[in-house]
Amino acid sequence: MTPRLHLRCGDDLRCRLQRAGIAGEYLCFADPVCCGPAQDDGDLMAWLGMRARYVALHSGQDLAAVRLRLGREYTALGGLHRREAIWLWFEHDLWDQAALIRILSLLAEKRLLRGKLLLVPADGARCFPELSDGELAALQPAPLTDLQIEQAAEAWDAFAAPDPGALDALSRRELALPHLAAAMRRHLRDLPxxxxxxxxxxxxxxxxxxxxxxxxxxxxxxxxxxxxxxxxxxxxxxxxxxxxxxxxxxxxxxxxxxxxxxxxxxxxxxxxxxxPAPRAHGGISVLPDPPWLWDPATAGTRRGA
The missing domain is CATH 1.10.10 (Arc Repressor Mutant, subunit A)
Known part of the structure; x- marks a missing residue:
């Protein structure tokens, strides 16, 4: 087995964890899945092409370089079973929660990872980089339960669906992942x-x-x-x-x-x-006459045009 791995949706903790005395290697998963298209039919190559085009267009980066980086990140997820433990550093906000459910959707059926995936607790207010070195070192991750992993995979399927009904319903439930429901509702509030x-x-x-x-x-x-x-x-x-x-x-x-x-x-x-101009919002299509709307009167989604 190889050492502990810290998995994070960005590089902002790479040096901080070392400075705080938290041992382990570091893997950055930087696909901003909370933005842009997220239609997912299980074809990873098609997914990588779609996401690379979106990220390159909106960041001004070279398409081939973005595709290569995303490919490395997704490929690295396939080797996590060789680790003694994987600490998941994901906060309460939509960026982190969307990345977390994307990752867990890909790992949900990997039985060799059971008990190795540990979620670092987020307080729901501060980002991890805002914590002092002492506060970071005091955090105690807990192993993800089967229920948490199953709900994350369910949430990803709903996030990537063209109909927001399942995600709306899921976000109203009491979920085992503490910040997931609020983040998914925030995603839906960016519908027209x-x-x-x-x-x-x-x-x-x-x-x-x-x-x-x-x-x-x-x-x-x-x-x-x-x-x-x-x-x-x-x-x-x-x-x-x-x-x-x-x-x-x-x-x-x-x-x-x-x-x-x-x-x-x-x-x-x-x-x-x-x-609105046409755009993809997760799995949902936004159009000038939107097929789906957010209704603040009911705090939920409803059909549009």
């Missing part, structure tokens, strides 16, 4: 709303622009950490701003400084409704 056609992140960005955020950096400062369930990164802000700038009925001015267009101001005022 019945009230104005905006998803939650789009509305936050448009409000920040209306309040005077004149460029993407200012928007990021305004909204990046404002949402405890989904911390928007700078690249996410860029994507949302880009969406709101699209088309003849754009909500934000196409050139700097950023300002709401008259239509954007009307949507914020509730006198007009946004028609």
């Amino acid at each position: 709303w019945t009230t104005d056609g905006l998803g939650e992140a789009e509305r936050a960005v448009l409000r920040a622009v209306a309040a005077g955020a004149a460029d993407e950096a200012a928007v990021f400062r305004a909204v990046g950490r404002a949402d405890p369930a989904f911390h928007l990164t700078d690249l996410m802000v860029r994507e949302v701003v880009g969406r709101l700038r699209l088309g003849p009925k754009r909500l934000v001015t196409p050139a700097a400084p950023l300002r709401p267009t008259p239509r954007g101001a009307a949507v914020l005022a509730g006198t007009e409704r946004h028609r």
Whole structure:
């Protein structure tokens, strides 16, 4: 057996764990599955191609390099059974919870991993890098139960489905993974709303622009950490701003400084409704006349057009 492995959806703990005296090797799983398309029919090669195209397009990276990196990360998951233990460092927010259920969906049937997958506890408020070295060293991971792994795989199937009904129902249950339900509901809240056609992140960005955020950096400062369930990164802000700038009925001015267009101001005022550009939201298709909506009156999804 090879030593303990720390598995994390980013590189932000690679040096911190060593400094805190926490032994083990480190594996970064950096596929941002909470963003973009997540249609999954079980064909890993097709999945890697789809995700590489999305990540390369929205990060400005070379497609071949992204495909190679994602391939290495997913391939490494297949060798985890050779480890004595795998510590899973995933927090409460949507980015981490989506990555966690993606990983566990791929590992759910690997019996040699039973008892080796240990979840490091997150407090539901702070990110792990915000903890002191002493606080990190004091964390005691617990082995994942069969029920937790099964529910994670169930959640992934629902996340990747074209109909959000199963994910909506799952997010209303009391789940064995403590932060999963809230994260999945936050994902659903980025569907177009019945009230104005905006998803939650789009509305936050448009409000920040209306309040005077004149460029993407200012928007990021305004909204990046404002949402405890989904911390928007700078690249996410860029994507949302880009969406709101699209088309003849754009909500934000196409050139700097950023300002709401008259239509954007009307949507914020509730006198007009946004028609979103086509995009993939997990397994769900968002269209100008959305087939699925988030209804804040019922705090749930419903059919649209």
